[in-house]
Amino acid sequence: MSNHKIYSMSVARVYPLYIAKAERKGRAKSEVDEIIRWLTGYTQEEFEEQLNKQTDFETFFKDAPFLNPSRTLIKGVVCGVRVEDIKEPTMQEIRYLDKLIDELAKGKSLDKILRGK
Structure with a gap:
């Protein structure tokens, strides 16, 4: 899949997949x-x-408040x-999110996933 297709994909389309991945491993939507x-x-x-729109x-990452x-x-x-080696900013943001969801599904504590907040 080209980067353009990923960028133009709605977050709402992928979000249920993130939830399903987490829930399969006993984690929660919250x-x-x-x-x-x-x-x-x-x-x-x-x-x-953002999901409803x-x-x-x-756009989701470009307009993110913080x-x-x-x-x-x-x-x-x-x-x-390697996420740290990705040069294109939007793709790196997407992969950061993917990596965090992977860590959740692998059983890491939220405190560790959120880098000590």
Whole structure:
């Protein structure tokens, strides 16, 4: 899938997949939401509004109220690529989120996932 297709995909389309991945491993939707709020600075209401508007990933991250500076502490491999080595900013934000959801599904504590908040 090209980057353009990923960027133009709505967050609402992928969000249920994040929840399903977490729930399969005994984690909760509320934890997925907390991760997204931590990463982007959206309130729960603002996040739900983005879902309702079918906002694409590029706009979702571009308009995020506060991209958490601690997100640069996120390291590791997603889809065969090291997230810290991704040069394109929007793709890196998407992969940061993917990596955090992976960590949740692998049983990491929220405190560790959120880099000590």
